[in-house]
Amino acid sequence: MKIAVCVKQVPEGSRRIDAATKRLDRSGEGALNPYDAYAVEEALRLRDASGEGEVVVVSVGPASAADAIRKTLAMGADRAVLVSDDAAAGSDLVATSYVLANALERESSDLVVFGYQAADSDGAVLWAAVADRLRRPVVSQVAELRLESGRVRGKRQTEFGYDVIEAPLPAVVAVTDAINEPRYPSLKGIMGAKRKPQETLTLAELGIEAERAGEAGSRTVVLALNEPPSRGEARRIEDDGDAAARIVEFLLEKRLL
Amino acid sequence: MKILVFLEHHGNELQKGSLGVLSKAASLGDVDLAGVVLGSGVREIASPAGKFGATRVYVCDDAALEAPLPQPRVDVLARVVRDEGFDAVLFAQSVLAADIASALAARLDAGLNWDLVDLGVQDGALVAKRPALADTVYVDVGWTGEPRLALFRSGAFDPAATGGEAELVDVVAGFEDFSLAATMIEQAHEESEGPSIEDSDVVVAGGRGLGAPEKFELVEELAKALGGAVGSTRAVVDAGWYPYATQVGQTGKTVAPKLYIACGISGAIQHKVGMQGSNVIVAINKDPNAPIFEYSDLGVVGDVHAIVPKLTELVRERRRG
Ligand SMILES: Cc1cc2nc3c(=O)[nH]c(=O)nc-3n(C[C@H](O)[C@H](O)[C@H](O)COP(=O)(O)OP(=O)(O)OC[C@H]3O[C@@H](n4cnc5c(N)ncnc54)[C@H](O)[C@@H]3O)c2cc1C
Numbered sequence A: 001m002k003i004a005v006c007v008k009q010v011p012e013g014s015r016r017i018d019a020a021t022k023r024l025d026r027s028g029e030g031a032l033n034p035y036d037a038y039a040v041e042e043a044l045r046l047r048d049a050s051g052e053g054e055v056v057v058v059s060v061g062p063a064s065a066a067d068a069i070r071k072t073l074a075m076g077a078d079r080a081v082l083v084s085d086d087a088a089a090g091s092d093l094v095a096t097s098y099v100l101a102n103a104l105e106r107e108s109s110d111l112v113v114f115g116y117q118a119a120d121s122d123g124a125v126l127w128a129a130v131a132d133r134l135r136r137p138v139v140s141q142v143a144e145l146r147l148e149s150g151r152v153r154g155k156r157q158t159e160f161g162y163d164v165i166e167a168p169l170p171a172v173v174a175v176t177d178a179i180n181e182p183r184y185p186s187l188k189g190i191m192g193a194k195r196k197p198q199e200t201l202t203l204a205e206l207g208i209e210a211e212r213a214g215e216a217g218s219r220t221v222v223l224a225l226n227e228p229p230s231r232g233e234a235r236r237i238e239d240d241g242d243a244a245a246r247i248v249e250f251l252l253e254k255r256l257l
Numbered sequence B: 001m002k003i004l005v006f007l008e009h010h011g012n013e014l015q016k017g018s019l020g021v022l023s024k025a026a027s028l029g030d031v032d033l034a035g036v037v038l039g040s041g042v043r044e045i046a047s048p049a050g051k052f053g054a055t056r057v058y059v060c061d062d063a064a065l066e067a068p069l070p071q072p073r074v075d076v077l078a079r080v081v082r083d084e085g086f087d088a089v090l091f092a093q094s095v096l097a098a099d100i101a102s103a104l105a106a107r108l109d110a111g112l113n114w115d116l117v118d119l120g121v122q123d124g125a126l127v128a129k130r131p132a133l134a135d136t137v138y139v140d141v142g143w144t145g146e147p148r149l150a151l152f153r154s155g156a157f158d159p160a161a162t163g164g165e166a167e168l169v170d171v172v173a174g175f176e177d178f179s180l181a182a183t184m185i186e187q188a189h190e191e192s193e194g195p196s197i198e199d200s201d202v203v204v205a206g207g208r209g210l211g212a213p214e215k216f217e218l219v220e221e222l223a224k225a226l227g228g229a230v231g232s233t234r235a236v237v238d239a240g241w242y243p244y245a246t247q248v249g250q251t252g253k254t255v256a257p258k259l260y261i262a263c264g265i266s267g268a269i270q271h272k273v274g275m276q277g278s279n280v281i282v283a284i285n286k287d288p289n290a291p292i293f294e295y296s297d298l299g300v301v302g303d304v305h306a307i308v309p310k311l312t313e314l315v316r317e318r319r320r321g
C-alpha cells in the first residue's frame, strides 16, 4: 500500500499580500498547513493498519517548505518530495494542479490524500483538478474513511446531509479536520526525520515545460487590492478576569439583556 | 459574451444560489446567457431558469448523473463549453459545484477564481471581487483567457425573476471511464427536529475551542439563560460532538438572530456566511488572531471555560434581578 499525501507550507501568523507582486508574502516564517496534518495522520493510520507500505509526502512550494515537510516526516511519513522552482512561484489552480499531478504520477501511489483546505488560499478545490489530471476517481471532504478490499469508502457532509461514496483504488481522497486527531511528533520522530529521504525536484527534472507553471502557466490574475467595506466600530477586550462582566455591560448597552 | 451558469438542483428544484448567480449574470447586460442542468429525470425542472435570465438551458438527462457526483458532470460540461464556445462558466458554491469547477479548470486548462462575492465587466472583460485573508483584503481578480471559470460564495446574490422563457437544448451524455468509478452508496438527508435555531432571537454557538463534546453544556446553559438556541460549527458536527441540525454555515443553517455569541469558533469563511447577518456578534476566542474577530462587534480574547460559566451566572442574576 503506497500512499501519497499532498501538503503545503503556509505563512505563519498574520498574513499580508505584497502590494507590488500582488502575491501572498511568503518571506516570513512558514508552517505546515494545519489542515494537512490530518491528511498525514490518516495516511499513517492506513499504512499502519495495512501493516506494510509507505507514506510519501508531496509538496509544491519554496525551498523553505522543507521545514513543513520535516514535520510530516517527524510524524512518521517515510519520505518526501518537494517540487521547488522559481518558475513555479505564483502558480494558480491550473498551474499548481499540473505540477502536482506530474509529481504524483511519478509516484504512482495507490491512494492520494489531500487536506481540507490551504489556510492561506481557503480553496478547498485542488484535489478535484489533480484527480482529473490523474484520471482517477475522487472523494472529497471525507470525515470518515475506510479502506477495504481495494476500495475506499468515505462519509462526507454536504449542504443536505451526509453522503457515503465509494471508489476503487487507485483513488484520490480529501479529508476534513474532523477525521482524526493528528499526533504530535515524538522526540525520536524528530531526530529520525533528518535521516529520512527528502528529494527536491525542479520543474525540468519533472519534465515540466516552464510555461505550464508559475504565472506563465496560470490563467487567473490579481488586478487590484482594495480595503474591505467598513463594518462600523468593533470593540476588542482582553480577559483580565472581568470579561464576563464586560460582556454583560455590552449586552445591556445594546439592549439585548 | 457567452456565459454558462451551472444550475444545481436538489429535490426537483433548482437551487437558490445557482439562480442568484444566473440573475447576476443577466444583470451584466450584453450577454448570451445559458444555464445547464445535469441529472436524471431533470428535464421538467430546467424551465424555470428562463425566469432568471437564461435564454437557453442545456439539459443532460442520464441515469449516470443520478447521484450528485462531480466527475461525470465534468465530462458533459467540458463538451458543452467546448462545442458551444462559452467564454465563461459560473458556479454557486456548494460541495458538488466546487469539485466540478476545479476539475473543469484542469480539463479545459482554464482559470478558476473562487470565493467570489461580485462580478462585473471592465473593458469588455469579466472582473470579479474576492475577499481574501479572512476578508481583510478585497481583491479584484480576472482571467487571462477563455473560458473563465468562477465560483461564487454562498449567498452572494439573490435570484431576481426578470427574465422570460428559456429554450431547452438536449445534450447527449458521454463519459470517461474514470468518471464513473466513484459511486454513491448512501445519502442520509437528515431533517432537523425540535425548535429551529433559524427562528431564535439569540444563538449561542460552540466550536472546537470548547475542547470536548461534554463542554457543550457551557454553551447550552448560556443559551438557556438568554432564552436562545444552540448553534455549532462543522468541525464539531463532523467530529460527532453535536447534531448536524445545529450547524451554522455554508453546509448548515443560515441564521440572523439579534445576538450571536461565538464560543471557541475560529470564524472560517464557511461559518461566517451562515451568521454574518446577525445584528450583534460577540466572539470569545483565546487566539487574538482568530478570523472571527474581524467581524465581531465585541471580540473577547480569553478562555471560554473561564468566561462562559461566569457570563451565564451574571445573565441569570440580571434576569432574576
Ligand atoms: C465546503 C466547505 C463547507 C463548510 N461548511 C461549513 C459550515 O457550514 N459551517 C461551519 O462552521 N464550517 C464549515 N466549514 C468548515 C470551516 O472551514 C471550519 O473548518 C470550521 O468552521 C471550523 O470550526 P471551529 O471554529 O469550531 O474549529 P477551529 O477552526 O478548530 O477553531 C477553534 C477555535 O477555538 C479557539 N479556542 C481553542 N481553545 C479555546 C479556549 N479554551 N477558549 C477560547 N477559544 C479557544 C481556537 O483559537 C480556534 O480559533 C466548511 C468547509 C468547507 C471546505
Ligand SMILES: Nc1ncnc2c1ncn2[C@@H]1O[C@H](COP(=O)(O)O)[C@@H](O)[C@H]1O
Pocket (backbone or CB within 6 Å): A006, A007, A008, A033, A035, A036, A039, A058, A059, A060, A061, A096, A100, A113, A114, A115, A116, A117, A118, A119, A121, A122, A123, A124, A125, A126, A127
Ligand atoms: N502547493 C501545494 N503542494 C502540495 N499540496 C498542496 C499544495 N497546495 C494545496 N495542497 C493540498 O491541497 C489541499 C487543498 O488546498 P486548496 O485547494 O489550495 O485549499 C491542501 O489541504 C493540501 O493537501
